[in-house]
Amino acid sequence: MLRLRERIVSHLLSSSSTSAPAISPLHRLLSAAAAAAPVSPNPSSFAVEEYLVDTCGLTRPQALKASKKLSHLKSPAKPDAVLAFLSGLGLSGADAAAVVAKDPLFLCAKVDKTLAPVVAGLTGLGLSRPDIARFVSLAGSRFRYTSVVSKMHYYLPLFGSLDSILRALRRSSYLLSSDLDKVINPNVVFLRECGLADCDIAKLCVCEPRLLGYKPERVRAMVACAERLGVRRGSGMFRVALQAVAFLSEEKIAAKVDHLKKAFSWSDAEVVAALSMAPMLLKRSKDTLWHRFEFLVSEVGLEPGYIAHRPVMLYYSLEGRLKPRYYALKFLKENGLLDHDWNFYTAVTRSEKYFMKKCICPHQEAAPNLAEDYAAACRGEMPSNFRFT
Structure with missing residues (x-):
């Protein structure tokens, strides 16, 4: 792969120094691909798997899998031209290897009749060469059409x-x-x-x-x-x-809805209210939702119906959001450090930056360890000097 790249770079440099300004970058790209595509002196000895490892940079397992789709190749001429073309677009060796591993038949694409027209078309849409390089890495086989x-x-x-x-x-x-x-x-x-x-x-x-x-x-x-x-x-x-x-099938959705009703003691109307405001509850696991719901009811003291009309609380991480903010708020209230009545819903739905600004930072003198203890709680730790009770 290194020798191939040296030939490509050498050709591109010589082309840019001797060509007339009228020659397009795409023309130089095609010229580089043609110049860097040697024909094997003994086609019958072309070993596809070794080529994929030594020249393309694939791992041995990748090469073994890819070689099954390239057994018809008798010469490195076309693969060399494709690799040169990808190099001209700016793909690194690793990126080119990823393209080939994902779509081995990419090495059989016709540079002049397929790849070059695609690049020309994408350039016409305003994509730069780095843009196209990023695109080809993800487009895979579709780039060949x-x-x-x-x-x-x-x-x-x-x-x-x-x-x-x-x-x-x-x-x-x-x-x-x-x-x-x-x-x-x-x-x-x-x-x-x-x-x-x-x-x-x-x-x-x-x-x-x-x-x-x-x-x-x-x-x-x-x-x-x-x-x-x-x-x-x-x-x-x-x-x-x-x-x-x-x-999600209708059966799975029905099962999710039924679970919400039974596990959370929600009525039909409360389930509709919750899902209309937080439909992604359908994507959350039953265990995750239950642990959050149980904490809100048993520890925070919220009613199931209250949660149903503020279901976004069930989106938040139990260890990273719900618990730390609840215990911080409880600490502040017990020690008379809040100058107004913050409820839990307000505290948990505000951004981290806002919560820190309003609830943590103003109390550095009265509670010098509060910020450190809150940060530890967000990490799932239980600071010994953070008064939870």
């Missing part, structure tokens, strides 16, 4: 930035593998009709990138399910509700 350009042309204004698209692609490649006209666009149009702005659709896809790639009738069923939770279309919570019910 010129249709990826039209999809990126569609996604860039929808998502608002390449970074948002890449965040979605890190989770799933559905955005690039699904049919744009028959699946993606109908789903986007429908979600817009449901009151979601493009920025909301983008946020939804970053969290659940598979959603746009599902059949439109399935997406419509998800919307109907979100509405049955008591979240109306167009409301600020509708996107979150869609994220909560995505890919």
